[in-house]
Amino acid sequence: MYTFDSFKEVIASSNKTDWDKLKQVMTIIQTVQESKDQALYDYSETFDNVKLDTLEVMQTDLESAYHDIEDDLRAALELAYKNIWDYQQSIKISDGEASELYQKVHPLNRVGVYVPGGTAPLVSTVLMTAVLAKVAGVSEIVVTTPPQQNGVNQAILAACHIAKVDRVFQVGGAQAIAALAYGTETVPAVDKIAGPGNQYVALAKKMVYGDVGIDSIAGPSEIVIVADDTTRADFVAYDLLAQAEHDVLARTFLISESKEKIEEIQRKVNELAGEQPRAAIIKTSLRDHHYSVHTVDKAETIDCVNFIAGEHVSIQTKDASSYIDQINTAGALFIGDCSPEAIGDYIAGPSHVLPTGGTARFSSGLTVNDFLRTNSIIALKKESFKNMAPGGMRLALEESLQAHHDSLACRMEENK
Ligand SMILES: NC(=O)c1ccc[n+]([C@@H]2O[C@H](COP(=O)([O-])OP(=O)(O)OC[C@H]3O[C@@H](n4cnc5c(N)ncnc54)[C@H](O)[C@@H]3O)[C@@H](O)[C@H]2O)c1
Ligand SMILES: N[C@H](CO)Cc1c[nH]c[nH+]1
Ligand SMILES: [Zn+2]
CATH class of the missing domain: 3.40.50.1980 (Nitrogenase molybdenum iron protein domain)
Structure with missing residues (x-):
């Protein structure tokens, strides 16, 4: 049992990045970038002990899984789906009112969702990620989840059907994150990767961030x-x-x-x-x-x-x-x-x-708003421009950026 003082030091050191694991993950990512699908097949054998014939799961398999699972499981998934949808809809941000200055919201184009399955098939994670992307209006949702000896877990596939996931790949770990970040012959590169996972998944997301968006470090x-x-x-x-x-x-x-x-x-x-x-x-x-x-x-x-x-x-x-x-x-x-x-x-x-x-x-935790991006709209009328420009011109001179100054000054001249 710790006192708060004795605990502080212990916990601070336990939050540090494991650099040796990060190097292992870096090697996996580079190998996927170089060898693409072949690396995914090889890593599935090494880390998941599964020899795959194909990476992608057919859409028809999602639909049959939905019909094949037990009725009470389907009902539980549908109730979770509804509660997630309603809550996320209630917190979704929207466009500001059109004016001279406002914000516009856009759904992302293609997102990748990681669904953990190394030690337990996290069926609920499909809904806790993909439904949010759907509420946001994302055009294409791609799921990856670790391969299993007897094919991907049926409830995971059923949940993908309920959430209207577009494509499902049986790939796990850091190699799945690398595939989503950079693309392979089969797995498309996405704009943002969301979803939780073990330390390999979390470190891989940390490493690919910047080349692709990520939600957070959900380890x-x-x-x-x-x-x-x-x-x-x-x-x-x-x-x-x-x-x-x-x-x-x-x-x-x-x-x-x-x-x-x-x-x-x-x-x-x-x-x-x-x-x-x-x-x-x-x-x-x-x-x-x-x-x-x-x-x-x-x-x-x-x-x-x-x-x-x-x-x-x-x-x-x-x-x-x-x-x-x-x-x-x-x-x-x-x-x-x-x-x-x-x-x-x-x-x-x-x-x-x-x-x-x-x-x-x-x-923060994942929300519908992680699948949206915003841009500001600047649509000034003449009077607003004339009020603002002198301040901008003075700041431009302070930064020694003459062309910035002149860009404002020439319009001031025109609008006298
Ligand atoms: N923070 C969150 O929001 C949240 C939510 C749900 C689950 N989780 C976490 O997700 C994790 C799920 O972990 P999991 O392992 O069951 O599934 P997982 O799918 O995250 O990881 C399995 C993959 O790890 C890779 N792997 C395993 N051993 C490896 C090794 N030695 N070297 C390289 N890669 C290796 C394999 O490729 C395997 O496919 C847990 O840590 C759980 O706590 C977090
Ligand atoms: N507790 C996990 C997040 O840390 C989420 C989860 C999924 N299934 C069961 N639990
Ligand atoms: Zn849990």
Whole structure:
């Protein structure tokens, strides 16, 4: 159990880029740039143990998967689709009112979406990404997801059908990100890549950024839970296990002013972890990346949560709502017992694609607006120009940029 001071140093160093992994990822990206499809086939054998005959999944397979999956699964996907669509529609930005100065919004042309599938097929991620792009009005949505021995997971394909994804490729990891960034004979290059993934995917996105857009660094999952002496230990224990089961690198944080509650939750976690199907992943994640912090008061609790800048922050105290205005670095903030993080993972509406590794300090969770770009419109009338130009001319002279000055001055002369 840490104090806030002892915890600060540990966490700051754990957010640093792993340069050795980054070099491995760079090699993968360069190989895909050079050898294109052949590199994708080769890496699928090396990293996914799958010998592929083809990279692209047929559209007819998406439709048959939609009909073949169980009815209750199809209904769950459709409910999630509706909630995601409605929420994203409600937060979509739109054109400013046409005037001399305003902003215009444009959907992106072609986007790539990464759907994780290395250790678990993240069916929900299809909807948490592609539906947002659809609401934005993106012209073409391309999905990549790791290959599996028996073909791509049927529920992933069904979700792609529901979200009206245009093309699906069975490619995973850094090689998928490289293919989306630079294109191969089969996979088209996209304008922006969105979606979460493991450390290889996250590092690859970081590396290709600039040649292509990315949403954020949405790497191995994290949760920060704030508990007090009224908190249900079993609820929190399951919430910690739920993030730990994603990845051996998943990070879990428990913050409380009550030492007894931390100990009670830790006992519950240990009791429940062994019963979970993914116990091996959970135990490794908890052993290497669990942090319990005993804080002295509420102000320190809030400082600690803001310092972590976690992907998910879940407040499970009696005064949970009072944290809403105080937490300003959460990827997403979950308030109270009826808003567990897992409801956000699947069905609430906001996307579960969220920044990790402290990057919520400066970036936000995925929204419909990540699939839009804006440009300003400058359409000045004569009077406005005449009011502004002298100031512009003076600033141009200050910057020693005579042609800028003259560009304004000649129009001033004309409009006297
Ligand atoms: N932050 C978010 O918004 C968010 C959302 C959902 C999931 N996640 C995270 O997504 C991740 C999913 O991870 P996953 O592994 O199950 O699936 P994944 O699809 O992200 O990664 C699997 C791919 O990793 C590559 N890979 C595996 N080992 C490799 C190695 N040694 N060298 C190079 N490449 C290698 C393979 O190509 C494989 O296809 C988890 O970390 C989870 O926590 C994050
Ligand atoms: N918790 C993950 C984001 O870190 C999202 C997810 C998908 N499926 C289950 N969970
Ligand atoms: Zn999850």
